[in-house]
Every structure is written in structure tokens, then in C-alpha cells.
Amino acid sequence: MFDRPVGGDAVVLVSLDFGETGYEESLDELRQLAISAGMDIRATVEGRRPKPDAKLFIGSGKADELAEKMREVEAKVAVFNHDLSPSQQRNLERLLEARVADRTGLILDIFAQRAQSHEGKLQVELAQLEHLSTRLVRGWTHLERQKGGIGVRGGPGETQLELDRRMLRLRVKQLREKLDKLKQQRGMQRRSRRRSQVMSVSLVGYTNAGKSTLFNRLTQSGVYAADQLFATLDTTSRKVYIPEGGSVVISDTVGFIKHLPHALVEAFGATLEEAVQADLLLHVVDTASTNRDDQIAQVNKVLGEIGADQVYQVLVLNQIDRIGIEPGLERDEYGRISKVRISAKTGEGLDLVRQVLLEHQQHLNAQTPHTHTSHISAVV
Structure with a gap:
């Protein structure tokens, strides 16, 4: 449904040490997350910086090193142990000519794979939409084709991006309404338990x-x-x-x-x-x-x-x-x-x-x- 890494992808993990405590534990956790997502870890690229680079997060030199490593191990995705801004993610994808996922995106991917109940799937979709809304460029027309989708058509002169954004807002509103109803149902169940x-x-x-x-x-x-x-x-x-x-x-x-x-x-x-x-x-x-x-x-x-x-x-x-x-x-x-x-x-x-x-x-x-x-x- 979303342009995200999927289980089985060959990936390179990327982690920078900014001098904070718990760096090794955080990196180990990233490896466990990638394994839990079913990814094939080919290599890990590490580095030290005083602060993130505004354009590429890891800096141009480290980005070139990452690109070379991804070609060497034939990896399709770079998974960062950090949260990236939308512009940093886009700049990295252009440079690497590959998909880039940040830590939040990876966790959302695992949640999307594991959610089983109707409510769990709705909650995951809502979290995905809210996270990815800032990264919206194109590609949300799938919402029209979903079963029970909203089927919105743009008016004359409406650009595809405007249409996608409007569809996204409507889908988020729809999900929140459904989750509110389920929340009310759970509240009734809890009150019943308390009465007993x-x-x-x-x-x-x-x-x-x-x-x-x-x-x-x-x-x-x-x-x-x-x-x-x-x-x-x-x-x-x-x-x-x-x-x-x-x-x-x-x-x-x-x-x-x-x-x-x-x-x-x-x-x-x-x-x-x-x-x-x-x-x-x-x-x-x-x-x-x-x-x-x-x-x-x-x-x-x-x-x-x-x-x-x-x-x-x-x-x-x-x-x-x-x-x-x-x-x-x-x-x-x-x-x-x-x-x-x-x-x-x-x-x-x-x-x-x-x-x-x-x-x-x-x-x-x-x-x-x-x-x-x-x-x-x-x-x-």
C-alpha cells in the first residue's frame, strides 16, 4: 500500500554517534528491528558527527561512502537509526538512487506487518498516514481504489498533489471516526466489568x-x-x-x-x-x-x-x-x-x-x- 521497505529486502543500516549515551544499545536495537521486519542486513555504515547535516543528515562524504557500500553489497534500501526530515530523505534517495527509511518508518513497517485485528490495522494506517503526510509528493490515488474508499474526484484545474492531499485528509478523518467508535465500545465493556x-x-x-x-x-x-x-x-x-x-x-x-x-x-x-x-x-x-x-x-x-x-x-x-x-x-x-x-x-x-x-x-x-x-x- 505504501512505498516502504518490505520483508526480504537487502538493506544497509546507517547509524551516527552524536556523543549521546546508549549508542551501542540503540544500534543493536536497530538491528533487532530490521530482523523483526524480515530484512536481509548486508552491512552497517557508522560515523561520528557533532550534529546532523541539514541536507543529507550524514554529510556528503559519508553519503558517498554509503552509496558505494550499497552498490558493493547490492542493497536496495538504506535504513537509518534516526528520524529524517522529509527533505533529507528525498535528498538521500536522489543521491543513493535507492529507497531510504528512517527509524520511525521502520517501526511503522513492522507494525503494518504484525497488526491482526481490525482496530490494530486502522491504528497502524492512521500512524502511517500522519507520518507520511509530510513526505507526500505523489502516489495516494490508491485510496480511490481501496474497497470502501472515498472515491474523491478533483475539480477543474486541481493538481494531482492537491487531490492527493485532500484525499489524505479525508482518509485520516475517516480513520479517526472509526477508532472513536471502537473506543466508545471498549469503554462500555470496561464499565460492564467494573459493575461486576x-x-x-x-x-x-x-x-x-x-x-x-x-x-x-x-x-x-x-x-x-x-x-x-x-x-x-x-x-x-x-x-x-x-x-x-x-x-x-x-x-x-x-x-x-x-x-x-x-x-x-x-x-x-x-x-x-x-x-x-x-x-x-x-x-x-x-x-x-x-x-x-x-x-x-x-x-x-x-x-x-x-x-x-x-x-x-x-x-x-x-x-x-x-x-x-x-x-x-x-x-x-x-x-x-x-x-x-x-x-x-x-x-x-x-x-x-x-x-x-x-x-x-x-x-x-x-x-x-x-x-x-x-x-x-x-x-x-
Whole structure:
């Protein structure tokens, strides 16, 4: 549908070090993103600059080096570990005579491949349109041919670009209206759950931390889980029964990532509302990651942006099997569980997660239905 890199493309990764901390981790994440998109990584071009070049981002000398490397390895796409301006992307494509994708474009491509539900596909399309609208030159006439398309015709003297822009604005408006309706439907479902006093729990965490594996363990579901970034996108909810605690609705949400494109934070706001409206957040962390503290901070940053930072949170330190530590739990100064150490893969410590659910359910039951949420404070 869009002029974007597709799985199987031969690509060269491009990353510049501007002296910021976490450069190597960011580059490693770009490699994982490209692999998750199904791309064939042929080479990596790196460099150091004090700031981006206004015209070509990487500068003319590095751009010539990139062009030579792409010819050498027969790559079709250059994937940047940065966000490019529309003019920088166009200038690079002219120079390289190849397609150029920035970090946001790559993440959008993965989301487009992975979205399964009707709502997920609508959200991805909205994010794509909003990101690509600034890069609009030609090529949006496909909207006329889409099933259920808007079928707009330009008036006398209207240029193709003007027509494309008008069609784009109408399509964005149409998508927002559809997503608003789905948001209202979800709100009705949540109110129904609250009337029945069913506790709502959302799994949140950095992508690839093991959320879907834990979700499958707790709910006996078959949600797709794989060792790759953004293995699952659509929020999935299941009701489970906790002995002595009653029914609980558990939701598995989309994974977070460093520098998550703002367009995706906005477009997936409806899906992430499950986290905002939850009674409890289980923040799943890859304990074996050398960058786990930064990942925790990135997740909490996005939770703050969507208004979920006031929901009670328990850290689930997952994948203890990879570093050989025992399952266990920690409590805060009020005696409530703040952290648990588990392995969703082997099942070690799963009883501790169920204990978290039971104790939190009991805590909610001890408060009045109209006030229990306001008394929950975040624990990190």
C-alpha cells in the first residue's frame, strides 16, 4: 500500500554517534528491528558527527561512502537509526538512487506487518498516514481504489498533489471516526466489568521482555510469542479465575521501545487505554538485559504520557533462568508486593504472580468500589 521497505529486502543500516549515551544499545536495537521486519542486513555504515547535516543528515562524504557500500553489497534500501526530515530523505534517495527509511518508518513497517485485528490495522494506517503526510509528493490515488474508499474526484484545474492531499485528509478523518467508535465500545465493556467488580490487570513492558509468554502462562492462551521485537501488537484480554480471589481480566498490551514514534503513541492511545484504566499494572522486565534500567525508564516515560503512571505497578523481573537466580518477591514499606522474580518460560515463580493478583484483589475489595482506584499509588 505504501512505498516502504518490505520483508526480504537487502538493506544497509546507517547509524551516527552524536556523543549521546546508549549508542551501542540503540544500534543493536536497530538491528533487532530490521530482523523483526524480515530484512536481509548486508552491512552497517557508522560515523561520528557533532550534529546532523541539514541536507543529507550524514554529510556528503559519508553519503558517498554509503552509496558505494550499497552498490558493493547490492542493497536496495538504506535504513537509518534516526528520524529524517522529509527533505533529507528525498535528498538521500536522489543521491543513493535507492529507497531510504528512517527509524520511525521502520517501526511503522513492522507494525503494518504484525497488526491482526481490525482496530490494530486502522491504528497502524492512521500512524502511517500522519507520518507520511509530510513526505507526500505523489502516489495516494490508491485510496480511490481501496474497497470502501472515498472515491474523491478533483475539480477543474486541481493538481494531482492537491487531490492527493485532500484525499489524505479525508482518509485520516475517516480513520479517526472509526477508532472513536471502537473506543466508545471498549469503554462500555470496561464499565460492564467494573459493575461486576472484576479486577482489570494489564501487562506492560519493553518489547521482547516476555509479556506474551507470561500472558499465555497465566491465562492458558495461545497468544503468539517470539524472540523478536513487536511479536504481538493487538491488545488481547482474557478472564482468569484466581482461587480465593475470584475472576480477573488480564490484558497483554503492545511492547514499548526507546524513542517510540510519537505518531504511534497517539495512534495506539485507544489500545493503551487498557493500561490507563487498569486496576493493576504488571511491568514485565527482561532481568538478563544489560540495559534493563533504561528500558524500565522508557516504559515509565510512555506510561506517564498516556496517563497510566498513577496506576499501581508491580515489577515482574522475568527471565531469571538466563542468569541463574532464584524466584522471590520484595515488599514496599507498606507491606505490599512491589517486585517479583520469575521465569515465564520455565514457570518458576508463577505462584508469586498469582499471589500478587490475589493480594491486590483483596486490597481492592477492602475499599469501596467508587474510591479504590484513587488510593492506588505507583510503585517502581
